Amino acid sequence: MQRPLAARLLTPTAAVKAAVAIACFLLAACSAPPAKDTSPPTAPTGVTATSGSASTVHVMWSAATDDRAVTGYAVYRQGREVKELPAETLMTDVTGLAPATPQTFTVRARDAAGNLSPDSAAVTATTLAATAEDRTPPTRPTALRAAPAGPDGATLTWRPARDDTRVTAYDVYQADARVHTVPGTETTARLTGLRPGTAYAFTVRARDAAENSSPDSAPADLTTAPAPGAPPNTAPTAVTAKATKGAVTLTWTPPATTTPVTEHQLYLNGRFATTIVWGAQPPPGPVTYTLAVPTTPGTRYTVTLRARLPDGTWGDFSAPRTVVTP
Structure with a gap:
């Protein structure tokens, strides 16, 4: 005989116990620790070593890969670590070396879990022989x-x-x-x-x-060529820069747009410096602007520009120009 419906319902105590059990199960499932990362990155490739002086070797390599992300590189000389570098750095100078001595280098990649890649292929460079004191620089290329x-x-x-x-x-x-x-x-x-x-x-x-x-x-x-489907580059072109005492003078050609460009932003050493606005119709062809800078001799400035486009957005940055104050 079928039992009455009321007899099949959980009592209040049993219902509470069931709810607690379900909550504990869900909490355990949600709070389960993530899988441990035990996969190391690949070994860096394309490692080169170039001796530039009697005490310095320049080491370069190509980026490694990882199932999550490479977070840094370690450079080794004769099997001993000499440099720790962030993931975006793919070259370094190893200094303080003995003259006229072979030096062997390897590079390893590291991920966030601390896994180290295998050693890269070893490369060797011999430091140059020490020379008499030389204060004369080469001519410019x-x-x-x-x-x-x-x-x-x-x-x-x-x-x-x-x-x-x-x-x-x-x-x-x-x-x-x-x-x-x-x-x-x-x-x-x-x-x-x-x-x-x-x-x-x-x-x-x-x-x-x-x-x-x-x-x-x-x-x-x-x-460089734009990515597939991306609009063409909108940077100012033909940029020149000249440093004089207390000023940097720039000349450039604004990008070709549907209406004249009346506003540019100027960046100095990667930081916004000023906005250049023509109140009336801008001059045709190349334009010129002079920026006041401190008069400290020998100061290096890297300058870039970008234009405000007809749709109100800022365009691409120009190629940079570096000058030194006289």
Whole structure:
């Protein structure tokens, strides 16, 4: 005989116990610890070592990969760690080395859980022999050219510099930050990891065994191709900069838009400095602006510009220009 419905209902006490059991089950499921990360990153590839002086070697590598994220790199010399670097840094100078001595380097990647990759392939560079005191820098490299190399790369070429002893290395700079180094016997550099639709300006300095660096070469501009479906680059072009006592004078050509560009933003060393506004119709063709700066001699300034577009948004940044106050 079927039991009455009331007999099949849970008593208040039993209902409370059931609810508590369900809540405990759900809480345990929600608070279960995440799976432990035990997978190390891949070993860095493309490691190179270039001796630039009697006591310094420049080490570079290509980024490693990880199932989550690479958080840093460790550089080893003769099997002993000498540098800890963040994930975005893919090169470093190892200093304080003995002259005319072979030095062997490896690189390992690290993730957030502390897992270390296997060692990269080992590379060896021999520091240069010590020389008599040398205070004369090389001449500046000339005829620098930049050409696209794939969607995220560039190839730079230049004519060699001269030195009273010899050029031992060429350093490539972008926005006054060194991004690459090649031996003094080479006049070509291949750069990777560039962002799409971005204006770059590169310069090159020659260096000798005494660590004397030449003046910057003239800049070479390059704008990478935009990402698929992205609009074309809207940066000001033909930017020049000249430093005088207490001022930096800029000349540039605004981007071509449906209406004249009447407003630009100027950035100094990566920080917003001022907004340049023409109250009336802007002058045709190239425009000029002079920015007052402190008169401290030998101060380096890196300047970039961007224009306000007809839709009210700010366009792309121009290629940077670096000047030194006289």
